[in-house]
Amino acid sequence: MRTIVSLRAGIFKPGRFSFLAIGLGxxxxxxxxxxxxxxxxxxxxxxxxxxxIFLAWSIALIYLLIGPAYRLSLMGAxxxxxxxxxxxxxxxxxxxxxxxxxxxPNSWLEFHASISMVAYGVFALACIAGAMYLVQERQxxxxxxxxxxxxxxxxxxxxxxxxxxxxxxxxxxxxxxxSGFFTGHPLPRVQVVAAIVVWLLYAAILQGxxxxxxxxxxxxxxxxxxxxxxxxxxxxxTFSAQGHSLP
Amino acid sequence: MNLFCVGLSHHTxxxxxxxxxxxxxxxxxxxxxxxxxxxxxxxxxxxxxxxxASEKRVSTDDIVRCLSREDKDxxxxxxxxxxxxxxxxxxxxxxxxHLFRVASGLDSMVVGESEIFGQTKKAYESARASxxxxxxxxxxxxxxxxxxxxxxxxxxxxxxxxxxxxxxxxLAQRIFGNLNNxxxxxxxxxxxxxxxxxxxxxxxxxxxRVSNRSMDRAQELTRLIAGRAIPFDEWPQQCSEIDxxxxxxxxxxxxxxxxxxxxxxxxxxDRPLFIIDIAVPRDVDPRVNEIEGVYLYDIDSLQSVAExxxxxxxxxxxxxxAIIVQHVADFGAxxxxxxxxxxSAEHPSIGESPLRASEL
Numbered sequence: 001m002r003t004i005v006s007l008r009a010g011i012f013k014p015g016r017f018s019f020l021a022i023g024l025g026x027x028x029x030x031x032x033x034x035x036x037x038x039x040x041x042x043x044x045x046x047x048x049x050x051x052x053i054f055l056a057w058s059i060a061l062i063y064l065l066i067g068p069a070y071r072l073s074l075m076g077a078x079x080x081x082x083x084x085x086x087x088x089x090x091x092x093x094x095x096x097x098x099x100x101x102x103x104x105p106n107s108w109l110e111f112h113a114s115i116s117m118v119a120y121g122v123f124a125l126a127c128i129a130g131a132m133y134l135v136q137e138r139q140x141x142x143x144x145x146x147x148x149x150x151x152x153x154x155x156x157x158x159x160x161x162x163x164x165x166x167x168x169x170x171x172x173x174x175x176x177x178x179s180g181f182f183t184g185h186p187l188p189r190v191q192v193v194a195a196i197v198v199w200l201l202y203a204a205i206l207q208g209x210x211x212x213x214x215x216x217x218x219x220x221x222x223x224x225x226x227x228x229x230x231x232x233x234x235x236x237x238t239f240s241a242q243g244h245s246l247p
Numbered sequence: 248m249n250l251f252c253v254g255l256s257h258h259t260x261x262x263x264x265x266x267x268x269x270x271x272x273x274x275x276x277x278x279x280x281x282x283x284x285x286x287x288x289x290x291x292x293x294x295x296x297x298x299x300a301s302e303k304r305v306s307t308d309d310i311v312r313c314l315s316r317e318d319k320d321x322x323x324x325x326x327x328x329x330x331x332x333x334x335x336x337x338x339x340x341x342x343x344x345h346l347f348r349v350a351s352g353l354d355s356m357v358v359g360e361s362e363i364f365g366q367t368k369k370a371y372e373s374a375r376a377s378x379x380x381x382x383x384x385x386x387x388x389x390x391x392x393x394x395x396x397x398x399x400x401x402x403x404x405x406x407x408x409x410x411x412x413x414x415x416x417x418l419a420q421r422i423f424g425n426l427n428n429x430x431x432x433x434x435x436x437x438x439x440x441x442x443x444x445x446x447x448x449x450x451x452x453x454x455x456r457v458s459n460r461s462m463d464r465a466q467e468l469t470r471l472i473a474g475r476a477i478p479f480d481e482w483p484q485q486c487s488e489i490d491x492x493x494x495x496x497x498x499x500x501x502x503x504x505x506x507x508x509x510x511x512x513x514x515x516x517d518r519p520l521f522i523i524d525i526a527v528p529r530d531v532d533p534r535v536n537e538i539e540g541v542y543l544y545d546i547d548s549l550q551s552v553a554e555x556x557x558x559x560x561x562x563x564x565x566x567x568x569a570i571i572v573q574h575v576a577d578f579g580a581x582x583x584x585x586x587x588x589x590x591s592a593e594h595p596s597i598g599e600s601p602l603r604a605s606e607l
Binding site for chain 2: 217
């Protein structure tokens, strides 16, 4: 909020505020997930509320790991609202419903669930970098340069960040998908098909990128669409998993 | 101790008057001949100002006399009678405020330009080295540098570029980031394109190609800017390789249209092409901007970006003034503590000051 207000007023100063704010939130998220995990005796991914908090935690984790490395000073300003929205929704919506989890804790299952959530976090960051790219690209195309233009990274740097995030997210997601087959439990066909569709979507984006068949603007837009699809899948899995372990 | 400033600037004097005084005085000379306890002379192409501290009042006329290098017998190098009305004078708080505004670029012809900061620093260092600037001016100028730095980092007053050439180069950096690996083609070896090409070279461009109807002129320019000449009928083919195209030919009709550029870009979908069309009439059909990955800027759009930057800077003036007001009040409060504050105050050198030399 602070960054958006200061950008509008034209007095934005790149600093550590976003990084510190997200860092502080990350500590609270970690504490919550740790307490909930101990209480449940398993990875806290048993209902939609926990899934959303875990997702917000993953996004914050990836931002804290890669944000400074890519020097995307404004990424925090784009990441914080997403984390904030997810958390507010998780806290306000009546979704923290306890239900019996039939499957006993299983290390493969927990690895599958947690690594998939981290992959979602990476895809979320790719989506954010995609949004930043589209904002910057539009300003350059229309010749209307606002205050934010001077704080966003060059298009080439943003595109490089998007590509790396896509590869990282894709590798983690593949790991999560493959580990799902080792859980020792039969997986619902619909979930498997949907997960493979998301995997294929990201594979197609990367393939198009790798063979120069997709313009950067399309890749950026597809990052947003891909994350939308991944979120829909996550939502579907969580709802349909009432009688099944998550995700 | 009174602080005051006497000077003239682009607000009060035309260039002829300003140039009469530019480069004539020295801080030390003014100190010796004006009766001030401390003196510092700041001269730039837009202003000639003397900042001074004195126990008793020193008249504006005395300062102008020193700036005119007038001898005791009244004979002067320049006749000050014609210039005297252009001089202004600021005392104490007004003087502090004026210096803070000058150092922050608020009083400059192009609002927010940062060159004045370096010029002020240079004038300060020179006066300090000669002993003309004492503890009062030291404190005043150290604070001015701090204020200017704060204004620069807390507002967008220095953001954006306000000349056509610098806007073009800045836009290139916003697209490509590092320009070291960018390939640039200049079509039409006019003065404006040469200037833009030179600006790109100064930002790291090494691969530069020049094409001109007259091959001799192309070769002449390539010798000057270390580029490579391309025959004029071959330049369109280069568009599939290059990253930046600068056109400024005198052609009556567009040389580049979507119909001939589009097919050349099919194999380079992930590499943007930045076109700077500074020709009038334009060399590039405006519809080219609709091609994905192509960013076309003609002379009007570059001018419009420059004006947007200037407008953005003007919006920042209020925020910058607020910072200055705060500092003027704080500085005034410390000064009013008088000898006790002066006694406890350090006389910082550049190396010891809270601002590191690199920040200055």
